[in-house]
Amino acid sequence: MFFRERATQAEYFDCPTRSPDDVALAFAELARINRIFRFAAPFQRLIPDSLGLERCRSLNILDLGAGDGSLGQTLAKWANQRGWRWQVTNLDTNPLALRLGRQTGNVAASAAALPFVDRSFDVVIANQMTHHFFTDDDVCRHFREAWRVANELLLLCDLHRSIALYCVLGAVLHLLRFSREIRQDGLLSIRRGWRVREWRRLAARAGIPNPRVSLYFGARIFLQARRRAEVRLKALSQAEIVKAEAFAPFVPAG
Numbered sequence: 696m697f698f699r700e701r702a703t704q705a706e707y708f709d710c711p712t713r714s715p716d717d718v719a720l721a722f723a724e725l726a727r728i729n730r731i732f733r734f735a736a737p738f739q740r741l742i743p744d745s746l747g748l749e750r751c752r753s754l755n756i757l758d759l760g761a762g763d764g765s766l767g768q769t770l771a772k773w774a775n776q777r778g779w780r781w782q783v784t785n786l787d788t789n790p791l792a793l794r795l796g797r798q799t800g801n802v803a804a805s806a807a808a809l810p811f812v813d814r815s816f817d818v819v820i821a822n823q824m825t826h827h828f829f830t831d832d833d834v835c836r837h838f839r840e841a842w843r844v845a846n847e848l849l850l851l852c853d854l855h856r857s858i859a860l861y862c863v864l865g866a867v868l869h870l871l872r873f874s875r876e877i878r879q880d881g882l883l884s885i886r887r888g889w890r891v892r893e894w895r896r897l898a899a900r901a902g903i904p905n906p907r908v909s910l911y912f913g914a915r916i917f918l919q920a921r922r923r924a925e926v927r928l929k930a931l932s933q934a935e936i937v938k939a940e941a942f943a944p945f946v947p948a949g
C-alpha cells in the first residue's frame with residue numbers, strides 16, 4: 696500500500712554526476728524550503744533542553760550529510776547571539792555541496808564510515824540525510840557510527856513518512872513554483888522517510904542504548920540519545936578522574 700513501505704527510487708540529490716551549477720541550484724532551492732519550514736528550530740530547542748544552558752556555552756558539533764553547511768551556519772550564528780560558541784564540522788559525501796558553504800573544516804566522507812576517533816564531538820546531528828540510505832544495514836552502520844563519535848548527545852532528524860506532510864509539501868512546492876526536480880525530490884524524500892517504529896528497531900539494532908524516537912509536529916522524526924554521566928566519566932583522562940575524586944566528599948566507611 697502507498698506509504699506503508701519506504702520508496703527505493705533515487706533522488707536527483709543522489710546523482711553523482713550533477714554539474715556544479717545544478718548542485719548549487721538544488722541547494723539554493725533546498726535553503727528556501729528549509730527557511731519556510733524553520734529547519735533549525737527543533738535543534739535550537741532540543742540541544743539546550745537536553746544538555747542544559749550552562750553546557751551550551753561551548754560545543755563541538757558534527758553535522759552529518761550537511762550539504763552546503765547551512766544548518767551548522769544557522770546554529771552557530773544563533774548560538775553566537777546568546778554568547779555561546781558552537782563550532783560545527785560539516786560532513787558530506789558530496790564535495791561540490793560542501794564547497795558551496797563558506798565554512799572551513801569540511802570533511803568529505805560517508806556518514807556510514809566516519810573518519811573520526813570515538814567520542815570526538817560533544818553533539819552529533821543530521822538533518823534530512825538518513826533517508827538517502829537504501830538498506831537497513833546501511834542505516835544501522837550510520838546510526839552506530841554517529842553514536843560512536845558522539846560524546847554527549849546524538850540528535851538525528853529526518854522526514855516522517857506521512858500522507859499529511861506529503862500533501863502539505865506538495866502544495867507549498869507547487870504554489871511557490873519550485874523547479875520540477877526539487878518538487879520531485881521533496882515528495883520522494885517523504886516517501887523515503889521514516890516511521891517511529893522503524894527508527895526504534897534500527898536504533899536498537901545499532902546498539903544505541905535508550906534511544907528516544909519521537910515526532911516533531913508530525914512532520915519530522917527525531918532520534919535522541921544521551922550518554923549517561925557515569926558512562927561519560929570513562930571518557931575522562933586518568934588525571935581528570937584523580938582531580939574529580941579529590942573533590943568528592945569524604946564518606947567514612949562503616
Ligand SMILES: C[S@@+](CC[C@H](N)C(=O)[O-])C[C@H]1O[C@@H](n2cnc3c(N)ncnc32)[C@H](O)[C@@H]1O
Nearest residue numbers: 760761762787788789792805806822823824827
Ligand atoms: C537533502 S540534503 C540535506 C542537506 C542538509 N542536511 C539540510 O538539511 O539542508 C541530503 C544531503 O545528504 C548527503 N548524503 C547522502 N548520503 C550521504 C552519506 N552516506 N554520507 C554523508 N552524506 C550523505 C547528500 O550529499 C546531501 O548533501
